[in-house]
Amino acid sequence: MDSIATVLVLNTDKDLVVENDRFILQPNDVITVRRNPAYIEQQKVTVEGEVYYPGTYVLESKSEHVSSILKRTGGLTALAYSKGIYLIRHTAQDNLEEQAIIQNIQKNIKDTTAKVVEDATKTNFRIPINLDKVLKKPGSIEDYQLLDGDQILVSWIDPLVKVSGQVLSATKTGFIEGKHLNYYLTQAGGTAERARKSKIYVLYADGHIKRVNNGFFGLFRSYPNIETGAQIIVPRKIEKVGMSPTEVIGLTTGIISTLTLIVLTITSLRK
Known part of the structure; x- marks a missing residue:
């Protein structure tokens, strides 16, 4: 006989009363209560800043978009900056993504001062919202579908x-x-002596970044346009560390010793 357990399926009413029968539990019995596949926990997003009714909003459906939430807030106030709207979404990959961003800064800008890293990483986790496109075409690709925990x-x-x-x-x-x-x-x-002018970049209010375009070998250099609320960041030059006098003496001594050994070896071979 291959049977190793007896499985009993019980039907219950809303008060968990077993229908039609009663069962007495035995030692080692296992009771499994399945999750209702139709049950969905409330999902919430927050809206902050220049809207009439900022606060926390419960998503009405799995496919609610930015345009719908902004409408529910009563719209933007007279002080709102339409080019300064962004979405923040936190995921389990945030730490890995932040490390990748820092590595990219170190590789391309070569400035790892705390302020530069803080501004660039903070800004890169902002998702810019193009309000004009969102309002003209609700539900379009620019009108992002919201997830639980999103912040606008x-x-x-x-x-x-x-x-x-x-x-x-x-x-x-x-x-x-x-x-x-x-x-x-x-x-x-003006820029300081250590300024790296070829890597100047601009952080805009909605979170996107633009950098100086150096053109062909630094010729015909073009600069990002400046908008209200923007931040201009000037990175520092790569610091070239020269050799200390002690290191120079050590290197020179090593070279002389090596040359002397080569000369002695050649002389010995000729005898």
């Missing part, structure tokens, strides 16, 4: 541009339409 932040209109990194004096200055990136660097006293 609607920034206020910041009339300032922040300049930091390798400048003489990190500062905030008023945004002026059409002004070039170099104008804002001038407001910070």
Whole structure:
């Protein structure tokens, strides 16, 4: 006989009363209560910033989008910055992704100061929301489908541009339409001696990043446009560490010793 257990399927009512029969439990019995496949726990998102009714919202369906949630908040206030709306989504891969971002900064910008790493990693976990496209085409690819735990932040209109990194004096200055990136660097006293001008980049209010385009061998260099609420970051140059006098003496002594040994060996072979 191959049977190793007896499986009994019991039907119960809403009060967990067994229908039609009664069973007396025996030692080693195992009771399994299956999950109702139709049951779904409430999923919530938060909306912060310049909307009429910020707070926590329960998703009405599995396919609710950004446009729907923004509508439920009553819309954007008069102080809202339409180009400063972004989504933050936390996943189990965040730590790995953050390490990858830091490695990319170290490889491409070569500036690992705490401020640069903090700003770049923080910004990279923002998903920019293009409000114009979201409102024109609800449900489109730009109108992101929301997940439990998502955060939407609607920034206020910041009339300032922040300049930091390798400048003489990190500062905030008023945004002026059409002004070039170099104008804002001038407001910070210009770049410092260790500034790496070819790697300057701009963090925008919605989280996306643009870097200086160096063109052909540094010629025809082009710069990102500046918008209100943006931040200009000037990384530092790679520090080239020279050899100390002790290291130079040690290296020279080693070379001389090696040459002397070669000469003695050749002389010995000729005898």
